[in-house]
Amino acid sequence: MRYDAGAVSGQKTFDVAVIGAGVFGAWTAWHLAKRGQRVALIDAYGPANSRASSGGETRIIRMGYGADELYTRWSQKSLAQWKEFFAATQQPLFLETGVLWMGGNEDERLRQTGETLKLGLTALDAASLSQRAAS
Ligand SMILES: Cc1cc2nc3c(=O)[nH]c(=O)nc-3n(C[C@H](O)[C@H](O)[C@H](O)COP(=O)(O)OP(=O)(O)OC[C@H]3O[C@@H](n4cnc5c(N)ncnc54)[C@H](O)[C@@H]3O)c2cc1C
Structure with missing residues (x-):
């Protein structure tokens, strides 16, 4: 073309x-x-x-990449720039919601993601999830 x-x-x-x-x-x-x-x-x-x-x-700003710390750090860095960009456009382009990520106890990638992210992550087991859903 x-x-x-x-x-x-x-x-x-x-x-x-x-x-x-x-x-x-x-x-x-x-x-x-x-x-x-x-x-x-x-x-x-x-x-x-x-x-x-x-x-x-429906795209997400994704930071969970298991042990691939480089992608997580890049994503965290880019989020700050995205937020500046969204503010400059004065359009409702970004909705910060957080994410519920479900996995089993043996999910190694999820465990590594938690270690890489360090902050902003709350681990919930099935019982506490049910409790939250009920309240
Ligand atoms: C269905 C789906 C959903 C995804 N959702 C997410 C998400 O929510 N969050 C996330 O972090 N990652 C997501 N990913 C991964 C994500 O798509 C990639 O990380 C990233 O969007 C790729 O961006 P890109 O600009 O390289 O490619 P694209 O966004 O695919 O853009 C490529 C562009 O190149 C154009 N193009 C292609 N060939 C030519 C050509 N020969 N000449 C001229 N133009 C051309 C196409 O028209 C297109 O506009 C998703 C992937 C898929 C497949």
Whole structure:
């Protein structure tokens, strides 16, 4: 598919072309633009299209990656930036709810996620869950 970015923006030349306007492409393009780069963000199906895995109204900011601490730290760091971005748009784009994650006692990945996250995690057993649901 031939796409003329200049036809949309009026610009003829760009410093960087980012192909794919899913969350990673859009985020990369936005950060490059903030640094003064002239960026063409190109997507075969347009921005926020339903084929993008990051498109949709039900995506979560995920921090649970077991022992893969790097992803958790990146996600924690990006959440602060997302919140700044959401505030700047003045749109209700983000609803902070927390998450109930269920797993068995032998779930090693869940145990590792808990260790990586350290803060903000409450472990509940079946009895205390039932108690909460009843109250
Ligand atoms: C159904 C689903 C749900 C998910 N939910 C979550 C979630 O809630 N939270 C989470 O952290 N992770 C989630 N993930 C994982 C998440 O999708 C990825 O981590 C991340 O969104 C990928 O972003 P991306 O920008 O690389 O890709 P995408 O969001 O898929 O964007 C790729 C873009 O590239 C475009 N494109 C593709 N080929 C071309 C081409 N040849 N030329 C031009 N454009 C092209 C597409 O049209 C699309 O817009 C989910 C994955 C799936 C499949």
